[in-house]
Amino acid sequence: MKKTAALSALLMILSGALACADEATPAATQKYTQAELDANPYLKSVVTREGTKADTSKFKKNGPYKIALAAQGPTNSWAALFDQEARYHVDQLGKNKVSELLYASADGNADKQVPEVEDLLSQNPDALILVPMGRAALAASVDRAAAQGVPVVLCASGVDGDSYVTEIGTNLYDLGARAANWLSDQLGGNGNILVMDGIPGVDTAEIAKSGAAAVWKNKPSIKILDEQYGQWSTSEAKKTAEQWIAKYGKTIQGIWSDGGQMSQGIVEAFQEAKLPVPPLASADYSNGLLRQVKDGNIKFSAGQYPNAMVILCIDTALKILNGESVSRFIDFRSAMEKTQDVNTSNIDTFFNPKWSDDVFPPIFLPDSKMVELKYMTK
Amino acid sequence: MSSVGQKSLPVRLLSWSPRSAIRRYGVYCSLAVLLLIALVVRPEVYRPESLFLILRSASQLGMVALGQTLVMLVAGLDLSVTGLLVLTSVVIAQIGAGQDSRILPGLLVSLGFGASIGLANGLLITKRNVPPFVATLGMLVLIRGAQSAYTQGIPSGQVPDGLKVLNQSLGPLPVSFVIWIAFTALLAFVLYATPFGRRIYAIGSNREAARLSGIAVDRYVVAVYIICSLLVVGSGIILSGYVGYVDRYLGRGFDLDSIAAAVVGGVAFSGGRGSLVAAMAGVLLVEFLSSLLLIIGMDVQAQLIVKGLVLIGAVALYSLAERRP
Numbered sequence: 001m002k003k004t005a006a007l008s009a010l011l012m013i014l015s016g017a018l019a020c021a022d023e024a025t026p027a028a029t030q031k032y033t034q035a036e037l038d039a040n041p042y043l044k045s046v047v048t049r050e051g052t053k054a055d056t057s058k059f060k061k062n063g064p065y066k067i068a069l070a071a072q073g074p075t076n077s078w079a080a081l082f083d084q085e086a087r088y089h090v091d092q093l094g095k096n097k098v099s100e101l102l103y104a105s106a107d108g109n110a111d112k113q114v115p116e117v118e119d120l121l122s123q124n125p126d127a128l129i130l131v132p133m134g135r136a137a138l139a140a141s142v143d144r145a146a147a148q149g150v151p152v153v154l155c156a157s158g159v160d161g162d163s164y165v166t167e168i169g170t171n172l173y174d175l176g177a178r179a180a181n182w183l184s185d186q187l188g189g190n191g192n193i194l195v196m197d198g199i200p201g202v203d204t205a206e207i208a209k210s211g212a213a214a215v216w217k218n219k220p221s222i223k224i225l226d227e228q229y230g231q232w233s234t235s236e237a238k239k240t241a242e243q244w245i246a247k248y249g250k251t252i253q254g255i256w257s258d259g260g261q262m263s264q265g266i267v268e269a270f271q272e273a274k275l276p277v278p279p280l281a282s283a284d285y286s287n288g289l290l291r292q293v294k295d296g297n298i299k300f301s302a303g304q305y306p307n308a309m310v311i312l313c314i315d316t317a318l319k320i321l322n323g324e325s326v327s328r329f330i331d332f333r334s335a336m337e338k339t340q341d342v343n344t345s346n347i348d349t350f351f352n353p354k355w356s357d358d359v360f361p362p363i364f365l366p367d368s369k370m371v372e373l374k375y376m377t378k
Numbered sequence: 379m380s381s382v383g384q385k386s387l388p389v390r391l392l393s394w395s396p397r398s399a400i401r402r403y404g405v406y407c408s409l410a411v412l413l414l415i416a417l418v419v420r421p422e423v424y425r426p427e428s429l430f431l432i433l434r435s436a437s438q439l440g441m442v443a444l445g446q447t448l449v450m451l452v453a454g455l456d457l458s459v460t461g462l463l464v465l466t467s468v469v470i471a472q473i474g475a476g477q478d479s480r481i482l483p484g485l486l487v488s489l490g491f492g493a494s495i496g497l498a499n500g501l502l503i504t505k506r507n508v509p510p511f512v513a514t515l516g517m518l519v520l521i522r523g524a525q526s527a528y529t530q531g532i533p534s535g536q537v538p539d540g541l542k543v544l545n546q547s548l549g550p551l552p553v554s555f556v557i558w559i560a561f562t563a564l565l566a567f568v569l570y571a572t573p574f575g576r577r578i579y580a581i582g583s584n585r586e587a588a589r590l591s592g593i594a595v596d597r598y599v600v601a602v603y604i605i606c607s608l609l610v611v612g613s614g615i616i617l618s619g620y621v622g623y624v625d626r627y628l629g630r631g632f633d634l635d636s637i638a639a640a641v642v643g644g645v646a647f648s649g650g651r652g653s654l655v656a657a658m659a660g661v662l663l664v665e666f667l668s669s670l671l672l673i674i675g676m677d678v679q680a681q682l683i684v685k686g687l688v689l690i691g692a693v694a695l696y697s698l699a700e701r702r703p
Binding site: 073074075076107200226228229231232233234235236238239240242243246247261264265268288357358 | 422425427428431435523526536617620621622623624625626627628629630669672673675678679
């Protein structure tokens, strides 16, 4: 019996997305046409995995657990707060649940992360939470963990291959499409817009871009005046937006931006040019952007990519170790509170005037911790 | 000393040849051609607001390119510039804390960091014989690491609003452009009209010969790296006022763009040859080209291809001009 169960689990993991395509939930597949799914391997994979359960019975063991976290490292405020959320959550869970949190910082570098994962695995953790710094670079590390019998939870990004148990993130295609649909609705399906993408060739940027592009394709009256990459940089975005303003001026009726930092630069450019900021659809946001849109009374909508998703990653790792079945792709929007698109109507739920501009809400740390970390004024 | 910058005007006119003309005036001709192309293809580039933006961007890169050109004249290279740009922004935000009254301390500390980094680069290169590429690349990593360790990824603080004035207008020109031109004029004077400048060219042309002729080579090289870092801090201050936030991608690409501008302006990697003013024309060419491609609405991939071709073309042209008949 045990052999049969182990074999089924192994088959399920190895068979991957294609073999499990038929198991996708009707709700998930209904949202997209088959042509859309066929044309976009990422989307097909996410939809399929969302509807597929991983058998975790072979990982079941008694606690307390030793959890390894291979993180990006505090290279920016998003990642720094990710670490803090993780540490605080583990503290809250208590030593009887998580006896030890093994931590490694990749400093945002895939080359550094590969040997670090090896080091973490040599300490025999019960589960590995990995924030992959490279889709291809970390694939072999995940394979090695699986071979060692360590369940892997991918957090905030994916890897090639299929050896992990689950990935936690969000449907980036849908993120781009939702922002595009919101902007189109604001313009009544008719208007001149500008599109600022993230970094060319980076998965997360290109996928969100393709989601938005699918929307533009079906909105012939939305005219894209120009589309450029803003490199996820405030200064780059501001420079580009200034040139756009000089060229198109008041004919700009809407903006789609693949990132909160870039959106901040775009808003600054409009405000310095003393032009009203047109409706702004942003893939994500920081507290600084919320401050700008609130002060400037700007029509906006923004998706989320919260660092607090690490809480869900830790909880999911514990579920796996408890033998509970989990989806092979978990969208934090369906599993975490306070995860929804932010717009003018609900901005106060997410904006905190006492937080510094580089906080990415929602945040689940208590105020005292935020003050201690200098992210919040008293 | 066969440097372009060292010959007097009559000598230059007497020694005119197509090759020397390319070497001396290639960048100005290229800039003129580009301006003409823009006039035909996208005349809206000549709108005052577009020109203002181009000059403002040029001044941000130009301050870095000034330093990079000086360093290249002594056969060096500085890859640590982008790290120092972000570090300046962090220091300005942390010390400035959004208050104009704290701009001066922020500036002084930033300049102190800049001078120290330039000094370290210079000492590594002269006293430890570390190749400039390795020394400044290592410094870049060190700056980023130290900054990350200090801020823990949290660049708290706020850039004082007072710095925004650097990016506003002084008549029809951006303030930062006026500052850049002033520094260009000052450094051009130092390079072409003072013993310091002549020695810089001498060191770049032949370091050993310069040493044997009694020039304290190491001191001059260290001084040049310090000046370069101080100019980078200047650019960092202008950029901080421009963005208003601590942007971890601040000045992204300025390392290679500043080198490209200097090369397009005819500054030789081997040192000792090239004109500071021509290098600044190279900055204008690079920025004007970037803005033109953006205004045309060209894809980023195509923009990079065009920029790459222009850079390769410039180097090929100069190497052709250098080849002996």
